[in-house]
Amino acid sequence: MVAPFEIRPFNEVLGAEVVGFDMRVPLADAEFDQISKAFDRHSVLVFRDQQQLDPASHIAFSRRFGPLEIHVQKKFLLAGHPELLIVSNEFRDGEPIGLVDAGKYWHSDLSYKPEPSMGSLLHSRTLPAEGGDTLFATQHAAYDALPAAMQARLGPLTAEHSYLARNAAQRAKSTLRPDLTEAEKQTVLPTVHPVIRVHPGTGRKALFVSEGFTTHIVELPEDESRDLLAEIHAHQTQDRFIYRHHWVDGDLVMWDNRAVMHLATGCPPDMARTLYRTTIRGPVPVGPAP
Numbered sequence: 001m002v003a004p005f006e007i008r009p010f011n012e013v014l015g016a017e018v019v020g021f022d023m024r025v026p027l028a029d030a031e032f033d034q035i036s037k038a039f040d041r042h043s044v045l046v047f048r049d050q051q052q053l054d055p056a057s058h059i060a061f062s063r064r065f066g067p068l069e070i071h072v073q074k075k076f077l078l079a080g081h082p083e084l085l086i087v088s089n090e091f092r093d094g095e096p097i098g099l100v101d102a103g104k105y106w107h108s109d110l111s112y113k114p115e116p117s118m119g120s121l122l123h124s125r126t127l128p129a130e131g132g133d134t135l136f137a138t139q140h141a142a143y144d145a146l147p148a149a150m151q152a153r154l155g156p157l158t159a160e161h162s163y164l165a166r167n168a169a170q171r172a173k174s175t176l177r178p179d180l181t182e183a184e185k186q187t188v189l190p191t192v193h194p195v196i197r198v199h200p201g202t203g204r205k206a207l208f209v210s211e212g213f214t215t216h217i218v219e220l221p222e223d224e225s226r227d228l229l230a231e232i233h234a235h236q237t238q239d240r241f242i243y244r245h246h247w248v249d250g251d252l253v254m255w256d257n258r259a260v261m262h263l264a265t266g267c268p269p270d271m272a273r274t275l276y277r278t279t280i281r282g283p284v285p286v287g288p289a290p
């Protein structure tokens, strides 16, 4: 990196902006360390002015953090770069070029996998003049704000996460979301994770259930599970835990799926919005010690 970059926290709770950074230039180990620490600490990093970033450099930078996932929706991977998932509302020859309804519900990317994603990097390519913001909710602060009795109750619980349940729900709303083949379905079978997870970088605890992918709490009867999840969802998405990202030309946003949930707010359908995402594989989530 030629010019020294600067990391500017938005506030104490969530998010920081990285300025003077060129993601095309390979990072020295000390710089990588600095970014990595800031990532663990702030959970959302907004890299400004990445207009010139090319797919290969986006992938190479992401790989520094771990192996990359190839998304199960194979139709929407960038040609020649399957590590990049296209998130878009644009059409070519009547066909969507990307996942149109990506993330229009609170979720943590790939929480439905045995090894959920540790982080995602979303690069803006075409932005709408209006709307299209992405919300991030810190699940560290959300956990910390729970009454001690609730923290103790949730500590030993586990929950099921399912991509297939979510894909079916989205397909019921829109014909633009393809069904998966039987072989693809086998790669996204439901999986069980602790409701509270401990962040491997910081030791902080976070709520790890979401409206998007969590189907039920394993240890509870159905009605109790539904009520408890509804209570958690209402708690974990309060304004005080949220950073609202309004996309600016050149932005690349990297978020920590172990620490935050996110939500696409959507934009007017006649305005084009296209972003490219890499998804870093993470570790098996670990719950609190009994």
Ligand code: OGA
Pocket: 087, 102, 103, 104, 109, 120, 122, 132, 133, 134, 262, 263, 264, 265, 275, 277
């Ligand atoms: C994603 C996602 C939100 C958005 O790409 O993982 O949820 O605002 N995107 O596009």
Ligand code: MN
Pocket: 102, 103, 107, 108, 109, 262
């Ligand atoms: Mn997402």
